[in-house]
Amino acid sequence: MTARQTIPEGNAVVTERMAVRIVSLLLIVAAVCVFVLWSANPMGSGSETTFALFLGADLVAVAMISYVQRSVSEQESISRAPLIAGCCFVLVLVVAGIYLL
């Protein structure tokens, strides 16, 4: 089954649970990103890139949380593809940001 297909009812429940857990994780990631954004040294070398990476991760996390919230409130099935792609994207951004810290 491709990720963009309509998910059968049983899988939908699993995906929704997964989505809720991911949202909790994203909230933590977003909070950590905001903390890093405030505490980063603005004049340090490469600090602009670090700032941009964490800000980007924060925004992607916000977009994913909005997506899950919207899907749940509209009682629509949550696709796995955006969740997995978003999580990978956030992970890459955060890892790159930590590497440059």
Place this chain on the structure above:
Amino acid sequence: MEATDEDSQQGGRAENERTGLVERTLGWFDSRLGLSYQLLRPAPQYSINPFYWLGALATVAFVIQGVTGGIMLLYYVPSPTQAYATTQYIFQNVSYGTFLETIHLYTAYAMIMLAFMHMMRGYFVSVHKKPRELMWVVGMVMGFVTLGFGFTGYLLPWTIVSKSATDVGIGMIGALPQPFASSLTFLIVGSGTDAGELLRFYDLHVFILPAVLLVLLVVKMYMLESHGVSEPTTGVESLPPKKRRLIPIFPDVSIYLVELAALFGAAVILISVIFPLTLPQEYSAALAGQSVAQPDWYFLWIYQILKISAFEEAGLPVALSVVTLIFIALVLLPFIDRGKTRSIQDRMVYVTLGAIFVAEVAVLAVWGYLTPGMAIPDETALLVLGGTALLVALVSVVAYRAVFGGLRVFAKSRGGQGVPSVAASSSVPKLAPKSAAIWTSSTFVILLAAGAFFIGESINQVVSLVLGTTAALPSLALSLVGLSLTVLGILYFLYRLDLGSGAIRRRVRAFEIGWKE
């Protein structure tokens, strides 16, 4: 009776436990602030699609520009002696200064691109028709204001690139018929000194244009509230009931907009990380004589028209009149295209004209980028522009025949059995509608990108040949082969898509309204 009370109390406690802290907090605020009271008109579910919110994304870009520009204003001094130095100071000494400047520039680019996409999407799905004619006119004026932002903001860093390009633009305005030339030049340049010019541009960019845009935005929002979002060209009746239902602006549509805005912001930020802005050299009269003036990419198509030999010197007012006529035609489109139908299927001429316009603008811009400062011979211009128009028209006609007519006739002539459907064939796995939409759009984007590349490359090689570089001949042959293969690929792709059951029509609808089967 007691048992009933006890049951209801237990039920109430259970209900309270189920109600989480977040819900209770939101409920507390809602009861005090009336957040759930719907002031704005609800939107239909089918409008939950990025194509419906391109204008909103342009507004998000405007807001980001307001914030970043406001921070830069703390340091920037609009005088010829200090403009460059203060811009350089922002780059080198202000915390995240390069990031600010880069984001400010890229959101400006994004705003112009989104406004253009918003206009063309509106054109193709006929949003300019009754009762939204004035919305279109206001939107077009907003588009001009957006271009004005680009034009005025470009000068402010006072670099060699920006000052030279702005001088070219002012020279173009000076070639307009009187009294427009003198009055517009005075309005934009002022006394004619560098200081007066920079101050005028600064005032326009920072105070006047934002104020005008905000007023127009309010007017347009009022009209949107009055008419609602446009219906799909296929009519609301053709949609599944779920797509027709109305959803409140808060929280449903608002959350969707937050989602889009966050993704847009992340994309701009990442692009700014990958391609950070560097400040060109400061403007000086001596350096200006050595460099080739070139406007920014969104004005390149106009600049390229002006570089055609026939339009140079005495022909400049003619060229400017042509460009002005294009803009006037776009503004007055609702009063020119007065047909009642909004269906893409029944508007082949307008859709083809729109596609030719987009292709010509893209070709002129790329061509202008590749040939800075070169005059374009009339024959070459005719060949490239005429060829592009012909190619797009041919593709459009063939696509219309394939999608809405030709192949169906062919199918009927086979005794009603039709051409075997790809989707129905047992040997080919049937794709789900969503996957098919992704697959279709990806293939189409790749084909279009290849087409654009090969057209651009062909034009480049033609220009090189015209300039006498014989080594360009093999490259030109390769580009033409590539272009031919791409056109063949597009035709084959359209043929495969429509084979059997008119699949493209469904996809047109899926692109437009995000329709799911």
